[in-house]
Amino acid sequence: MKLSTAELFVFDFDGTLAPNLDLPEMRRRVIALTRAQGVPAAHFAHLYMVEIITAAGAWLASTESSPGSVQHAERAEAYQSQAHQLIEDFELDAAAGMEVFPKTREVLGGLKQADKRTSIVTRNCEQAVRQVFPDVDDYCDLLLARDNVEFLKPDPRHLQCALTHLEGTPQRSVMIGDGRMDMQVGRTLGLTCVGVLSGSSDAPALTAAGAHFIVENIAELAAHL
């Protein structure tokens, strides 16, 4: 599909519309907290961050974690709330003083003027996104942050939610992101996928993950619209 014929543009946030979060550091901190609870790495090492907290919490709540103890549920709950707080604090710290990329408003504003629909689909929390992009609602039809949805990408239901609410069809929709999971989730639903190099991945990684094509950043994307 030519991008100029697309009707719905779904953007990732961090690394795509704004500078990337230090996700490796955030992950290190979540893992350190999880290890400190005695959760075996095999239960979480392969997972994304929020999923680590869910899986480790489930393990802590199980009898396997501390046979004979009756405190499973309390311990699991305390861990989960501490871990979620860690992520949120990290996101809000990173958001303080951060701005969207210089061309973000121009690109989104141009899409709006051309009567295209736009959504942001992000695993970041809504408060952090709004801190970085306070006027997001003026530029974007639908923000679907972590706390706005039940299922997070790479679960396709996160992206499907944007298509459903904005009446987008996969044939006329584009997923734009800096992460491999953005390309994977876009491909799963049959969207055209554009990888941007302004975040966490290089061109070979994005291509291998399913990008139909690659641009340096969203400013360059505008040239294709």
Ligand SMILES: [Mg+2]
């Ligand atoms: Mg990203």
